[in-house]
């Protein structure tokens with residue numbers, strides 16, 4: 001077949017079943033623009049090594065420019081007989097530069113170093129797009145936090161009412177997790193920004209090429225130190241798959257809360273019509289499908305990560321064809337996040353919070369019991385005793401069906417003599433929240449400062 005890059009030692013061509021199995025253009029074609037850029041850099045080092053004349057370099061680059069334009073416009077694409085993006089593009093180059101000149105470009109490179117390089121290039125660009133999408137979600141969370149500076153809510157552990165917190169504090173917690181994911185992408189990029197080009201099939205090139213020059217031209221910080229590692233390593237892909245899965249998991253956690261918050265039982269939020277769906281049979285329904293798809297897709301991205309790790313685990317050095325399975329999981333994880341991130345950002349940005357409902361629930365379930373215990377500690381009572389006494393208050397209030405703040409002076413004193421009427425100063429949600437004023441706490445000033453820091457971190461990301 002026309003574009004096949006091997007065959008000299010074979011008496012027959014590949015069986016149809018093999019060709020069908022082997023073909024990867026249906027997914028690796030998206031690497032085509034990167035492949036052409038790699039080819040341009042490669043042409044320049046071939047020229048510097050004396051393997052292309054000035055005139056040949058000029059004609060080669062012109063043909064590659066044309067090829068890049070035709071790839072972009074769609075005028076050139078893979079056909080049935082092309083095994084992969086690299087074979088298809090060599091065919092395209094030969095169509096434009098002629099067989100004599102077009103056939104010279106493959107010297108000193110292999111699809112093994114090519115694909116390892118192009119995949120890194122594609123992923124590095126994708127990581128920037130995904131990172132920006134995550135920052136939009138962070139922005140929506142911070143904006144909601146800033147829009148509700150004084151709103152209180154019941155903080156939960158084990159999904160049970162625990163202690164009152166500011167809504168802004170809770171929303172900011174999700175923003176912190178997502179900002180760490182953006183930081184992970186940047187950190188990952190430092191390791192991914194190393195070019196395998198010049199590694200050849202596995203042993204390096206004998207033609208006096210300059211891998212560092214190719215690396216610099218393609219936007220890498222350096223070329224690989226070891227050609228075997230350069231062609232065989234895929235930890236850059238596995239690590240990217242992890243960060244992408246972590247992003248999906250963090251989106252899933254905030255989404256799970258939105259799903260719960262939108263129920264009649266919680267009644268914390270109403271979803272905007274533009275970010276909810278109806279039912280084909282139940283006319284009253286307003287469903288949180290964006291959040292559910294986020295939760296569902298997190299499973300898919302975790303699968304992409306574990307699938308890739310499983311592909312890698314038994315592979316001997318150096319290149320093995322199994323590695324062709326490295327790309328689809330990453331392409332899929334990026335594609336899913338590119339669909340999901342704008343939808344989640346929009347869903348969060350348009351949520352209506354029912355702050356009265358949140359405020360009403362904030363003290364429910366005796367969430368101020370810890371404040372009673374800590375007040376007693378400030379009066380010199382050992383925490384062990386204070387904890388017991390606050391528990392006694394809960395028992396007394398529960399028995400009478402009242403809140404902690406409604407216990408009489410006598411009831412308080414009966415629980416513990418140190419429980420004077422003054423304890424009531426901490427028996428308000430506002431007092432409790434304002435008292436947690438150390439760094440990281442939910443007090444209003446601290447949260448305002450936290451949001452300012454978050455904004456600054458997001459702006460610098």
Ligand code: ARG
Nearest residue numbers: 024084111112115319323324
């Ligand atoms: N399409 C392959 C991949 O994605 C690259 C080609 C390497 N093929 C080979 N026979 N060495 O990994």
